[in-house]
Amino acid sequence: MIKSNIKLFVLSFLLLISLRPLQSAEIVDPIKVDWSFKGLTGTFDRASLQRGFQVYKEVCASCHSMQYLSYRNLGEPGGPEFSEQEVKAIAASFEIEDGPDSQGEMFTRPGKPSDKFKSPYPNVQAATAANGGAYPPDMSVLVKARKGGANYIYSVLVGYEDPPPGVTLDDGVYYNKYMAGNKIKMPNNLMDGLVEYADGTESTVDQMAKDVTTFLAWAAEPELEERHKTGVKVIIYLVLLTILVYLSMKKIWSRIDSEV
């Protein structure tokens, strides 16, 4: 009797869940990419992270900040893993405002690995004003801040199209298949051959979109590789301990005339 009830209950719940697609028919699902960092043992593609950083630095960084990252993160395990010299060189290529000095003056100096990523604008208002009234969001946790995560970011980057007939766009507004509402204020910044990859990889739009999305996924979850590795160990440990405790329990309960 209880069994059949549970069946009924599962069935009606599935029915309920299946109503869902009726609701969200207009939204285009993002493209599913087989990312290397998906799955229980997923890790980042080191070369892709380094290329992605290059795309970020040369393309995105002119408008988007990444204020929660430090240059040192670029050399840490589980990330792009640039060498110590490379990280120092990258940091030093930025002029960072520091101070006040002993005279009370602010001054600029070359960046150090401990500095946070330099933001393109001094504040949100300046960024908004410079971009036609749309704030280019900080990209530190962008992948976690969007439904669909990395797939969504990648889809938007490659989702620019000519608007369908009947759709008129204002100046500075672009049509994007995957953006909610299909209207985006960020122009299509990627075109084939835009950056010259240091490792010789051909910089197609698709390649750049994948690389920079991988970089953003790492930026949002720099702990991902360690988390996956630790997780596998923790689960194995817990399963073994569970088996031992289960056997102990059976043994202890065998002393009395009762099942456990």
Place this chain on the structure above:
Amino acid sequence: MSEHEYVPKSKAAKWFNDRLPLLTLGAHLTDYPTPKNLNYWWTFGGILTFCLITQIVTGIVLAMHYVAHADLAFASVEHIMRDVNYGWLIRYIHSNGASMFFLAVYIHIFRSLFYGSYKSPREVIWIIGLMIYLLMMAAAFMGYVLPWGQMSFWGATVITNLFSAIPLVGDSITTWLWGAYSVDNPTLNRFFSLHYLIPFLILGLVVLHIWALHVPGNNNPVGIDIKKPSKDTVPFHPYITIKDAFALLVFMIIFAGFVFFTPNVLGHSDNYIPANPLVTPAHIVPEWYLLPFYAILRSVPDKLGGVILMFSAIFILFVLPWLDTSKVRSAVFRPIYRQFFWILVIDVLMLGYVGAMPAEGIYLVLARVGTIYYFLHFIVVMPVVGYLEKTDPIPMSISEPVLIGGAEPSLARKVNDKV
């Protein structure tokens, strides 16, 4: 409480125990006679204790690094995730721990509903449990505000605005709660303070909950009163401790699965966008464990009515022991009530589902039907079914399934094995 007076072995222990009988308490907890037929639904008390302690320990560490200020809170959470050693692990345990806590508490509550654990003489245990549940919801809601993301801010705005529905003084009360004229820095600050306080109130109530439990002893799947200690009971240690440990470990595997492999699946992606009072998210949804109540709230077109109904949905549970007229505790012997129990489970799940959807069209209809049924279950079904239902014969004891009335071999076997 224990039948046999405990005498410590050493002289020093006796000296101490005469002054503070902690050893007597320890002996009582060890020997505590527990029904031997408790199934795995009974392991959630131990699991919940584990959840509470995990939340307190991880929470204390998080509070060492968190900054409760509207301009700094979001950044301090990112600081925890990126710069604090294993900060990501501690925070993910804490955030997923809240969900696991509620998962366990819902199973615990529905177990009580199925086996009639709220009935005489356990009404006080039930009421203290509900107070714990209320405090849990308050703590979880305030905790969700602390990262100061979009859902934090707008969730806080929606929930605190409910109080403005109170006639005459509503607006003043809301302003008083906020400490400002909208959800702002003072609100965040007091929520942090209260979020730190409430778990310790819960801890105190947990002690009372267990104390009240140890007076009549555990209910059991058969739902009959048993002699303690007797052939029907086992000492708590090692029988129940090892069983609780096993169940806890299985629970921890699921918990670890969330923490290490899908740590954000139970949260809302909008909460990784810093709070912005000028931009309202498309859909404001609370955490999953509050969704059934959110659905009830939104099913009423009138704001005050919705608030009253939502709070009634919880407070009606306080009088449940007196709404249930059945003399039989366990639903195992209540063929009609058992059906209604599962309908209630489906009803609450459905309310949770529609709570996550926009309040329009079919979802609004489902929410209204679900809300009406929820109240009907407690106000009509429970008293009436308890009155009219012909219950199955009940065994005299757990080990000796001698049946009142005509013996029914199939039932006897069922009771003897596992219920």
